[in-house]
Amino acid sequence: MASILRSYNRFVLKSPLLAMSLTTGTTMGLGNIISQTVIEKRTIDTVDWGRVARFSAFGYIAAGPFLRYWYYGLEKYFTGVRFKPLKMMITDQLIAAPFINMAFLCYFPLANGKSISEATDRFYKLNFQDYWINIVFDLIAAI
Template sequence: MAALWRGCGRVLARRPGAAQALTAGALMGAGDVIAQQLVEQRGLRGHHCPRTLKMMAIGFCFVGPVVGNWYRILDRLIPGNTKVVAVKKMVLDQDYMDALMTNYCIWPPVQIANFYFVPLQHRLAVVQCVAIVWNCYLSWKANRM
């Protein structure tokens, strides 16, 4: 496990954008698989692969690059690693009122911890790991029949 973590760190250092895009795509795909298998209980035969691939494409093409770049911008706008800096970054990150209201119980504490404890190159992965439950919910909600 330690070797895997070190390998991920080397890839993130060399190609951060590609690594973050792959991470976001894989985790969004995992959220859809969880939604289909555990929440909707479709079973393997009822699994809708194009839907999973769509979620992965959204993560790979949009979430990874956009959110990864957003975190880099936040780091340039508000440099530092103190608790106050983490709160400032969290406040700037929560600029959509509907997202703030919907996710208020989860995202502020996650983002404060993320901006305070987690190095820049790992922040997107942390958010995507937490967001896997949210992605599962969104996938289920968007695809209710």
């Protein structure tokens, strides 16, 4: 196990963007498999593999690269400040989390074959009051 971790750490140092993209996409795909099997009570035979691929693709192509540069920027911006982890976490939750969530909410209908107008209609029909309340609770829970 230790050699696997060492290999992964070398890979992250050598190719941080690729490592973050692969890690994010794989984690999103595995998370969707877990969601379908544990929460939706599907068997492995009835898993929607297209949905898994769409979740993974978002991680590989959008979320992974964005998060790589976002966290790199946060590290540089908050160098030498007091309460660095707390300030980084608050900034992340107030800016990046809503951005990634909204990007996902726009991406997924398009990835499911919906038109841009259908995707934007769905996006605007969301109850943003509930959405922002969830963000506040996530932020409080993280602190």
